[in-house]
Amino acid sequence: MEKVMQKYLDKAEVLIEALPYIQRFNRKIIVVKYGGSAMVDEELKARVIQDVTLLKLVGFKPIIVHGGGKEISKWVGKVGMEPQFINGLRVTDAETMELAEMVLGKVNKSLVQLVEQLGVRAIGISGKDGGLLKVDKKLADGEDIGFVGDVKEVNADIIYDLLEKDFLPIIAPIGLDDDYNTYNINADDAACAIAKAINAEKLAFLTDIEGVYKDPKDPSTLISELNVSDGKKLMEEGYIGGGMLPKIQNCIDAIENGVSRVHILDGRIPHCLLLEIFTNKGIGTAIKNDVEERYYYGE
Numbered sequence: 001m002e003k004v005m006q007k008y009l010d011k012a013e014v015l016i017e018a019l020p021y022i023q024r025f026n027r028k029i030i031v032v033k034y035g036g037s038a039m040v041d042e043e044l045k046a047r048v049i050q051d052v053t054l055l056k057l058v059g060f061k062p063i064i065v066h067g068g069g070k071e072i073s074k075w076v077g078k079v080g081m082e083p084q085f086i087n088g089l090r091v092t093d094a095e096t097m098e099l100a101e102m103v104l105g106k107v108n109k110s111l112v113q114l115v116e117q118l119g120v121r122a123i124g125i126s127g128k129d130g131g132l133l134k135v136d137k138k139l140a141d142g143e144d145i146g147f148v149g150d151v152k153e154v155n156a157d158i159i160y161d162l163l164e165k166d167f168l169p170i171i172a173p174i175g176l177d178d179d180y181n182t183y184n185i186n187a188d189d190a191a192c193a194i195a196k197a198i199n200a201e202k203l204a205f206l207t208d209i210e211g212v213y214k215d216p217k218d219p220s221t222l223i224s225e226l227n228v229s230d231g232k233k234l235m236e237e238g239y240i241g242g243g244m245l246p247k248i249q250n251c252i253d254a255i256e257n258g259v260s261r262v263h264i265l266d267g268r269i270p271h272c273l274l275l276e277i278f279t280n281k282g283i284g285t286a287i288k289n290d291v292e293e294r295y296y297y298g299e
């Protein structure tokens with residue numbers, strides 16, 4: 001106990017300095033989309049979860065919407081199939097759907113376990129639970145890509161209830177259509193739909209790249225602030241590919257529909273969320289309205 005107390009006393013000054021800022025953030029809802037590509041190993045997962053949990057402990061209301069695309073692809077490969085994507089969306093036949101649901105369920109509970117270990121209450125659900133995510137079939141460029149869902153309705157009450165009871169909600173991107181068939185939802189789509197439905201203050205995408213590059217092969221072309229028009233132009237001109245495509249589309253959708261702060265961050269960087277929220281310069285790419293200045297919580 002003495003050791004713990006000493007540690008606390010060593011940090012007390014920092015805490016006292018930080019408190020006025022922390023109090024200012026109280027009760028703001030932050031949706032954290034935690035991508036499978038930034039779940040490189042258990043240690044990294046634990047660190048990301050620590051930061052989200054810390055945000056909860058200092059008064060934010062975080063919600064995690066997670067992916068698991070890489071892990072799903074691994075299992076699709078294990079059963080002898082070739083993972084296939086169109087515009088960043090997985091082509092999902094019945095067998096792939098089954099694998100995706102199994103993998104996402106496992107990822108979901110592993111995140112719940114990490115939060116619980118830190119003494120914070122977490123509830124892991126998928127979009128099937130309580131009618132959280134209702135979908136229609138989604139096409140990719142007019143093409144049928146199987147059981148891929150487009151979120152048409154979010155039952156926000158469930159999330160409000162969980163937040164009200166002080167749980168940290170952890171959501172897997174699976175939904176049901178009107179006939180109660182299971183659908184695979186791109187996790188970026190799910191996070192954006194949820195952020196819009198609950199009027200989140202902030203939506204942060206944690207991925208495996210520093211942010212958006214003008215030239216995906218050249219890290220010196222990192223864009224730290226991307227406005228909506230430029231984002232649309234980059235997509236039209238073919239600078240955005242693969243999994244970044246749904247991310248940018250959703251960033252724009254979120255910004256245009258009332259989410260104030262939208263960011264793409266490198267989830268592999270230690271404390272990326274905290275650096276983005278609490279430092280002046282911020283990190284990664286901030287998506288903003290055409291007229292808006294970059295914002296930070298500190299000053």
Ligand SMILES: Nc1ncnc2c1ncn2[C@@H]1O[C@H](COP(=O)(O)OP(=O)(O)O)[C@@H](O)[C@H]1O
Nearest residue numbers: 035036037207209212213216239240241243244
């Ligand atoms: N212009 C771009 N800037 C940054 N990343 C890009 C760009 N175009 C394509 N990408 C790719 O998008 C990937 C991120 O998407 P994805 O792998 O689906 O991540 P997540 O699992 O986090 O959703 C990056 O690793 C990168 O290879």
Ligand SMILES: CC(=O)N[C@@H](CCC(=O)OP(=O)(O)O)C(=O)O
Nearest residue numbers: 036067068069089090185186187
């Ligand atoms: C339809 C679709 O693309 N679903 C995604 C769901 C998981 C996901 O989005 O995971 P990441 O965030 O790690 O990419 C998939 O099957 O990969």
